[in-house]
Amino acid sequence: MSVGEHKLEIFRGLIKFKSNEQKIWGVLIFLSIVTIIEVALGIIKPDFLSAYFMRMKLLNWIFIILTIIKAYYITWDFMHMRDETSSLKNSVVLPLVILIPYLVFILFLEADYIFDVMFEGFVSWNF
Amino acid sequence: MAVSVSKSYEEVNVWEGGDQKPLNSGYGKLMMWFFIVSDALTFSGFLVSYGFSRFKYIDSWPIADEVFTHFPFLHGVDAPMYYVALMTFILIFSSVTMVLAVDAGHHMNKSKTAFYMFLTIIGGAVFVGSQAWEWKNFIKGEYGAVETRGGQILQFLSAEDKKRVSLSDFAIGIPSERSTQEKSDGIWFQTEKSLPKFSIEEVKEGFKANSDILIRIQKIDESGNKIILNRDESLRKIDSAILVVEGANLVRNEYGNPLFADFFFFITGFHGFHVFSGVVLNIIIFFNIIIGTYERRGHYDMVEKVGLYWHFVDLVWVFVFTFFYLV
Numbered sequence: 001m002s003v004g005e006h007k008l009e010i011f012r013g014l015i016k017f018k019s020n021e022q023k024i025w026g027v028l029i030f031l032s033i034v035t036i037i038e039v040a041l042g043i044i045k046p047d048f049l050s051a052y053f054m055r056m057k058l059l060n061w062i063f064i065i066l067t068i069i070k071a072y073y074i075t076w077d078f079m080h081m082r083d084e085t086s087s088l089k090n091s092v093v094l095p096l097v098i099l100i101p102y103l104v105f106i107l108f109l110e111a112d113y114i115f116d117v118m119f120e121g122f123v124s125w126n127f
Numbered sequence: 128m129a130v131s132v133s134k135s136y137e138e139v140n141v142w143e144g145g146d147q148k149p150l151n152s153g154y155g156k157l158m159m160w161f162f163i164v165s166d167a168l169t170f171s172g173f174l175v176s177y178g179f180s181r182f183k184y185i186d187s188w189p190i191a192d193e194v195f196t197h198f199p200f201l202h203g204v205d206a207p208m209y210y211v212a213l214m215t216f217i218l219i220f221s222s223v224t225m226v227l228a229v230d231a232g233h234h235m236n237k238s239k240t241a242f243y244m245f246l247t248i249i250g251g252a253v254f255v256g257s258q259a260w261e262w263k264n265f266i267k268g269e270y271g272a273v274e275t276r277g278g279q280i281l282q283f284l285s286a287e288d289k290k291r292v293s294l295s296d297f298a299i300g301i302p303s304e305r306s307t308q309e310k311s312d313g314i315w316f317q318t319e320k321s322l323p324k325f326s327i328e329e330v331k332e333g334f335k336a337n338s339d340i341l342i343r344i345q346k347i348d349e350s351g352n353k354i355i356l357n358r359d360e361s362l363r364k365i366d367s368a369i370l371v372v373e374g375a376n377l378v379r380n381e382y383g384n385p386l387f388a389d390f391f392f393f394i395t396g397f398h399g400f401h402v403f404s405g406v407v408l409n410i411i412i413f414f415n416i417i418i419g420t421y422e423r424r425g426h427y428d429m430v431e432k433v434g435l436y437w438h439f440v441d442l443v444w445v446f447v448f449t450f451f452y453l454v
Contacts, residue, residue, distance in 0.1 A: 020230050020233075021227065021230055024223055024226050024227060024230065025223075028219065028220075028223045031219055032216070032219070035212065035215055035216065035219070038449070038453060039208055039209075039212040042192075042207075042208050042452070042453045043207065043208055050351070060453075060454045063449050063453045063454055064449065064454070066449075067445055067446060067448075067449040070445050071442055071445060071446070074222065074438055074441060074442050074445065075438075075442065077226075078222055078223075078225075078226045078438045078441075079434075079435055079438045079439075080229075080431075084150070084151070084152065085150055085151045085152075087150050088150040088151070088152055088157070088160065091150070091160075092160050092161075092163070092164055095164055095168075096164060096167055096168070096171075099168060099171075100168070100171045100175075103171065103172065103175050104175055104178070107175050107176065107178065107179040108175075108178060108179065108182055110179070111178070111179040111180070111181075111182035111183040112182055114183045115182060115183050115184070115185055115186075118183075119186075
C-alpha cells in the first residue's frame with residue numbers, strides 16, 4: 001500500500017484528519033476517553049445503573065457496549081481494516097459476529113439452567 | 128507500491144495467476160487475518176466458558192474489585208482497578224507506537240520505523256512484567272481464609288467497620304509439633320508444600336477468643352454484596368472449617384470459587400503468552416529493520432503483518448479487561 005491511500009475520516013465523516021499519523025493520535029485520544037469512562041464507572045458504580053436488563057445490570061451492558069466500540073476502532077483504524085476491500089472485511093468479521101453470539105447463547109442458556117437446578121435444592125450448597 | 132529494488136519472496140512465488148491479488152491484499156497479510164480470526168475464536172471460547180461458570184455460580188462468584196486491589200508502592204491502600212487500567216493504557220500506547228511504526232514503514236523511513244518498533248517492544252515488556260506482578264499478588268493472597276467441609280470459603284471481617292482482617296490479626300499461637308515435611312526428614316520422595324502460617328485450630332481458637340470478628344460467606348445478597356453472618360451464626364459456621372487457605376492456586380483460593388482462579392490463570396496466562404510471543408516477533412522484526420532487510424526488499428510489509436498480530440493482542444486485552452475486571 002502506498003502513501004495516501006488511507007481513509008482519514010472517523011465517526012462517519014464527522015472528524016476528518018489531515019494525515020494518517022494525526023488520525024492515529026486522534027483514535028488514541030478517543031480510546032483513552034472510553035477507557036477512562038469505563039474505569040470511572042467501575043469505581044463509582046452509580047446506583048441508577050444497577051437496574052437489571054435481560055438478567056444483567058445496565059452497568060455491565062454499558063461496559064460491554066463500550067468494549068465493542070473500542071474493538072471496532074482498534075480493528076478499523078489501528079489494523080487498517082477501514083482501507084481494506086469489503087470482501088476482506090466481511091470474510092474476517094462475519095465468521096466472528098455469527099459464531100461468537102451463537103456460542104454465547106448456547107453456553108449462557110445452559111449455565112442459567114444449571115444454576116436453576118442447583119438453586120431449586122437438589123444440591124446442598126452451603127455446608 | 129513504489130518501484131521495487133528486488134522482488135520479495137512472496138511477490139515471486141506465492142500469488143500466481145496474474146496481477147490481480149485476491150481480496151486486493153498481500154499473501155502474508157491475508158493469512159495473518161485468517162490466523163487472527165481463528166485465534167479470536169479461541170479466546171472467545173475461553174471467555175465464554177468463563178461466563179458459563181460465572182452464570183452457573185451467579186450468586187456466589189468472587190467480586191473482582193475486592194480481589195485486585197494492589198498498586199505498586201501503595202502498600203495497604205485499597206486501589207481497585209487502577210493498576211489494570213494502567214496496564215490497559217500501556218498496551219494501548221504500545222499499539223499506537225506500533226501503528227506509527229507501520230506508518231513510518233509506508234514512508235520508507237527506516238530510522239523512524241526502528242525507533243517506534245523499539246518503543247513497542249518496551250511497552251510489551253512492561254506489560255508482561257505488570258502481569259507477572261499481578262499474578263504474584265494474586266498467588267500470595269492478602270488476608271487468608273478458611274475452607275469448610277463443603278469446599279466453601281469463609282472470610283473474616285472486623286465487626287466495627289466491616290473491613291477484612293487477616294488471619295495473623297487474630298489467630299492464637301498454639302504450641303505444636305507439626306512442621307513442614309522436608310525431603311531430608313524422611314524418604315527422598317516424601318515432601319509437601321509449605322504449611323500455612325497458622326493451623327486451623329489456631330484460627331478457630333483465635334476466632335472464638337475475639338468477639339469482634341465476623342464471618343463473611345460467598346453468597347451474594349440482592350444488592351450485590353457478600354453476606355456477612357452475625358456473631359452467633361459465625362460461631363456455628365467456624366466449626367465446619369477444616370482447612371486454612373492462603374493465596375491462590377489451581378485447586379483452591381482464598382477469594383472464593385476455585386474456578387475463578389483457574390480462569391484467571393488460564394485466560395490471562397494465555398494472553399500473557401501471546402504478548403510474550405509478540406515481543407519476540409517484534410524483536411526479530413526490529414533487528415531486520417536495523418540491518419536493512421526491508422529497505423533492500425523495497426517495502427515494510429513485514430512490519431504491517433506483525434503489527435496486525437500486536438493489535439490483536441491489544442484487542443484481546445480490551446475484552447479480558449472488561450470481562451475479568453469490570454463486569
